[in-house]
Amino acid sequence: MIHENVDNAKKSQGCPSQGGGDMAQKQQEQQAMIKDSLSKIKHKIFVLSGKGGVGKSSVSANLAASLSKKGYKTGLMDVDVHGPSIAHMLGLTELLDISPDQQRLMPKQVNENLKVVSVQALMQDKDQAIIWRGPAKTGMIQQFVGNVEWGELDFLIIDAPPGTGDEPLTVVQNIPEALGVIVTTPQEVALSDIRKSISFCKTVKLKTLGIVENMAAFKCPHCSESIDLFKNGGGEKTAKAQGLDFLGSLPFDTRVVTSGDAGVPVMSEDNETEFTKAFETLVDNILKQL
Amino acid sequence: MIHENVDNAKKSQGCPSQGGGDMAQKQQEQQAMIKDSLSKIKHKIFVLSGKGGVGKSSVSANLAASLSKKGYKTGLMDVDVHGPSIAHMLGLTELLDISPDQQRLMPKQVNENLKVVSVQALMQDKDQAIIWRGPAKTGMIQQFVGNVEWGELDFLIIDAPPGTGDEPLTVVQNIPEALGVIVTTPQEVALSDIRKSISFCKTVKLKTLGIVENMAAFKCPHCSESIDLFKNGGGEKTAKAQGLDFLGSLPFDTRVVTSGDAGVPVMSEDNETEFTKAFETLVDNILKQL
Numbered sequence: 001m002i003h004e005n006v007d008n009a010k011k012s013q014g015c016p017s018q019g020g021g022d023m024a025q026k027q028q029e030q031q032a033m034i035k036d037s038l039s040k041i042k043h044k045i046f047v048l049s050g051k052g053g054v055g056k057s058s059v060s061a062n063l064a065a066s067l068s069k070k071g072y073k074t075g076l077m078d079v080d081v082h083g084p085s086i087a088h089m090l091g092l093t094e095l096l097d098i099s100p101d102q103q104r105l106m107p108k109q110v111n112e113n114l115k116v117v118s119v120q121a122l123m124q125d126k127d128q129a130i131i132w133r134g135p136a137k138t139g140m141i142q143q144f145v146g147n148v149e150w151g152e153l154d155f156l157i158i159d160a161p162p163g164t165g166d167e168p169l170t171v172v173q174n175i176p177e178a179l180g181v182i183v184t185t186p187q188e189v190a191l192s193d194i195r196k197s198i199s200f201c202k203t204v205k206l207k208t209l210g211i212v213e214n215m216a217a218f219k220c221p222h223c224s225e226s227i228d229l230f231k232n233g234g235g236e237k238t239a240k241a242q243g244l245d246f247l248g249s250l251p252f253d254t255r256v257v258t259s260g261d262a263g264v265p266v267m268s269e270d271n272e273t274e275f276t277k278a279f280e281t282l283v284d285n286i287l288k289q290l
Numbered sequence: 291m292i293h294e295n296v297d298n299a300k301k302s303q304g305c306p307s308q309g310g311g312d313m314a315q316k317q318q319e320q321q322a323m324i325k326d327s328l329s330k331i332k333h334k335i336f337v338l339s340g341k342g343g344v345g346k347s348s349v350s351a352n353l354a355a356s357l358s359k360k361g362y363k364t365g366l367m368d369v370d371v372h373g374p375s376i377a378h379m380l381g382l383t384e385l386l387d388i389s390p391d392q393q394r395l396m397p398k399q400v401n402e403n404l405k406v407v408s409v410q411a412l413m414q415d416k417d418q419a420i421i422w423r424g425p426a427k428t429g430m431i432q433q434f435v436g437n438v439e440w441g442e443l444d445f446l447i448i449d450a451p452p453g454t455g456d457e458p459l460t461v462v463q464n465i466p467e468a469l470g471v472i473v474t475t476p477q478e479v480a481l482s483d484i485r486k487s488i489s490f491c492k493t494v495k496l497k498t499l500g501i502v503e504n505m506a507a508f509k510c511p512h513c514s515e516s517i518d519l520f521k522n523g524g525g526e527k528t529a530k531a532q533g534l535d536f537l538g539s540l541p542f543d544t545r546v547v548t549s550g551d552a553g554v555p556v557m558s559e560d561n562e563t564e565f566t567k568a569f570e571t572l573v574d575n576i577l578k579q580l
Contacts, residue, residue, distance in 0.1 A: 050419075051373050052452045053343005057479075082453030083341050083483040126482065129340075129454040129490035134424030137455070162342045163372030163451060164419040165427070188551040189347075192416065193373040200419035223513035230547055257520055261478040 033146035034174055041075070041153040043290055046171055046178040046206065050193030052162040054185045055214040057085035058260055059250075060159035063181075065268035066283045068114035072154040075107065078118035079141045079171065080161040081130050087120035091263025096121045104149045111268070117148050134166035141170045162193075164200040172204045180208040181247065181286065185215045186234035194235075198242050209289050210245030211235050212282055218252035219274075245289070248282035251275055323436035324464055331365070331443040333580055336461055336468040336496065340483030342452040344475045345504040347375035348550055349540075350449035353471075355558035356573050358404035362444040365397060368408035369431045369461060370451040371420050377410035381553025386411045394439045401558070407438050424456035431460045452483075454490040462494045470498040471537065471576065475505045476524035484525075488532050499579050500535030501525050502572055508542035509564075535579070538572035541565055 038044070047060040057080070064076040078086035087093075090110050096117065097106040105122075107115035119140065120126060132140075150156065158178065160167045171178065180201050184194040194211070201208045213235025218227045229252055239246035253275040259266045267279055328334070337350040347370070354366040368376035377383075380400050386407065387396040395412075397405035409430065410416060422430075440446065448468065450457045461468065470491050474484040484501070491498045503525025508517045519542055529536035543565040549556045557569055 051343060051375075053341060053475075080453075082455050082486065085341075085479050085483070088479050088482055127485035127489055129486040129493060131454050131459060131490055131493060133456050133459065161453060163370075164421050165372050166423050166456075169421060169423065185343075187547050189375050189378050189547075192378055193375070195417035196372065196419040199417055200421055203419060203421060220510040220512060220515070221517060222510060222515035225510070225512035227511060227544070229519070229542070229544060231551070252519070254517070254519060257477050257479075261521070 030142055030146055034142060037146050037148065037150055038175060038177075041150060041156045043154065044156045044158065044175050044178040045181055045209070045286070046158045046160065046168075046175070047181050047183060048160055048168055048197055049162050049183045050164065050195070050197040050200075051184070051190045052083075054162075054183050054190055055250075055256075056162065056183045057089060057159050058256055059181075059183050059212060059214060060157050061086060061089040061260070061265045062256075062267040062279055063283065063286075064114060064116075064155070064157045065265040066279060067155050067157075068111060069268060070283075072113060073152060074114050075150050075153045075156040076114065076116045076159070077144050077148075077156060078116070078120070078159050079144060079167055080159060081119050081132060081137050081140060081167070082161065084118045084120040085260070086116060086159055087118040088263060089260045089265060090116050092116060092118065092121050094121070095124065099149055104147050105143070106149050115150065115153075117144055137166050138170045141167060142174055145174055164196060168200065169204065172206050176205075178206065180206045182208060182211045182244075183214055184211060184235050184238070186213055186228070186231040188231075188234065190230070191234045191238050194238060195242070198244065208244055209286055210247040211239040212247045213249040215252040216249045221254070245285070247285045248278055250278050250282065320432055320436055324432060327436050327438065327440055328465060328467075331440060331446045333444065334446045334448065334465050334468040335471055335499070335576070336448045336450065336458075336465070337471050337473060338450055338458055338487055339452050339473045340454065340485070340487040340490075341474070341480045342373075344452075344473050344480055345540075345546075346452065346473045347379060347449050348546055349471075349473050349502060349504060350447050351376060351379040351550070351555045352546075352557040352569055353573065353576075354404060354406075354445075354447045355555040356569060357445050357447075358401060359558060360573075362403060363442060364404050365440050365443045365446040366404065366406045366449070367434050367438075367446060368406070368410070368449045369434060369457055370449060371409050371422060371427050371430060371457070372451065374408045374410040375550070376406060376449055377408040378553060379550045379555060380406050382406060382408065382411050384411070385414070389439055394437050395433070396439050405440065405443075407434055427456050428460045431457060432464055435464055454486060458490065459494070462496050466495075468496065470496045472498060472501045472534075473504055474501060474525050474528070476503055476518070476521040478521075478524065480520070481524050481528050484528060485532070488534065498534055499576055500537040501529040502537045503539040505542040506539045511544070535575070537575045538568055540568045540572065
């Protein structure tokens with residue numbers, strides 16, 4: 001069913017209404033399955049950004065790792081069809097299983113409390129590009145909510161591609177109770193895109209928990225002097241100017257890059273560093289608001 | 291006409307064929323205008339990347355600045371609807387003009403040899419999000435080729451959003467003779483997305499000039515020691531493994547960040563730095579292949 005539905009979405013070329021009554025009924029069933037899945041999940045957190053490469057996937061992976069380590073039942077859903085990073089960052093190399101009744105996709109159990117689904121974990125050839133236009137992506141995201149065996153969860157973390165197009169819009173339309181966490185880096189070119197994300201949240205009425213500034217202060221590993229790679233403080237200033245909470249500033253840490261490549265998020269380990277301390281503050285600031 | 295066509299694309303919701311004969315004729319006219327525009331442009335270079343934030347816009351802006359400084363008539367087209375950075379990086383703050391006959395959009399003349407068009411330069415409120423699904427973006431990109439007064443050009447540099455979705459696909463379908471330049475950073479999480487870009491290029495038969503590695507070696511401004519922010523060498527290795535040319539490695543330089551924020555690409559200035567020397571090598575490697 002999973003693959004059949006995605007194929008339908010691909011064939012429909014953006015005109016799902018052309019399918020007639022049968023298609024309409026299928027859509028109703030899909031909506032019912034989405035509602036059922038969501039009713040078992042307490043909090044849905046949607047990590048978004050106007051600009052790519054600000055560390056959105058890294059924040060999502062570490063947020064999920066941190067919450068699951070605290071004992072919360074957590075799901076992590078990667079809806080970035082074209083550049084899915086989550087599978088790699090969590091060391092998922094195998095394909096996802098299908099449930100015994102062939103109706104649902106089984107998320108990958110990373111640890112006792114953490115389940116993950118990524119489009120990457122559906123592909124035999126990991127290097128193959130998924131060349132889909134919008135409607136196919138919409139179908140995929142709906143499947144990831146409605147046709148995945150998430151079960152009872154405290155948190156579902158949703159990692160979407162950058163921008164304000166099909167994927168974020170589909171997430172908001174299907175999970176209207178989601179709470180947004182906006183990730184940025186400190187430089188103006190990123191912040192101007194982030195203001196668009198804030199405008200997007202307001203337009204689609206997505207409640208926002210606040211802004212995270214990533215890749216801020218960096219300490220030279222040789223001389224320990226501080227370096228502003230992408231400037232500094234822009235995230236907090238933008239939060240204030242836009243009347244949003246500032247959730248915290250995360251330092252740039254090359255270990256976050258290497259741990260992402262190695263498939264083990266730093267927040268799932270026990271080492272205390274400036275990054276992990278800053279990340280704990282971020283998680284506390286999110287939990288306080290729920 | 292410009293705004294009317296974009297509105298049509300928005301209304302059509304991915305079903306342009308539903309518009310009947312009138313719509314079909316408009317599409318034929320549009321295709322003729324695209325052909326006419328492209329016939330006056332010698333080389334079309336499509337800068338693409340599987341991952342956001344690898345510096346694709348920064349490479350596009352500096353490539354356009356460098357070529358125009360060498361005397362080539364150059365156009366720079368930003369088709370990233372959701373996160374357009376090019377206008378900011380080139381200091382464009384005003385709205386674009388419409389031609390006297392109201393039929394075409396006038397690109398912004400940055401210097402004698404450089405013209406720029408960005409969706410950002412069409413918006414009264416720069417912070418407003420453009421919440422468009424795929425078909426509207428397709429319409430926009432076709433307008434940016436066919437309805438812009440590019441005139442005679444040696445180069446058109448096209449900066450697309452990351453991924454392998456609607457925007458890159460529309461560029462390739464409308465400009466099949468474009469030559470791809472793939473930008474990456476050195477870490478594996480970026481490279482796994484870049485392998486998808488390469489797969490995309492092969493699938494859609496886009497000829498590729500090669501791979502650029504960005505944000506590689508970084509020198510601490512305090513102690514001058516070298517730091518691998520995002521690892522090192524991954525771009526060259528991937529190029530070799532995939533049988534593609536390696537066009538060059540660009541060091542991370544905080545001045546590229548600040549100059550992008552200030553609206554003046556470093557390659558349009560006269561200061562010689564390690565970054566500008568590496569960028570010159572990249573431009574030479576591109577020119578050699580044409």
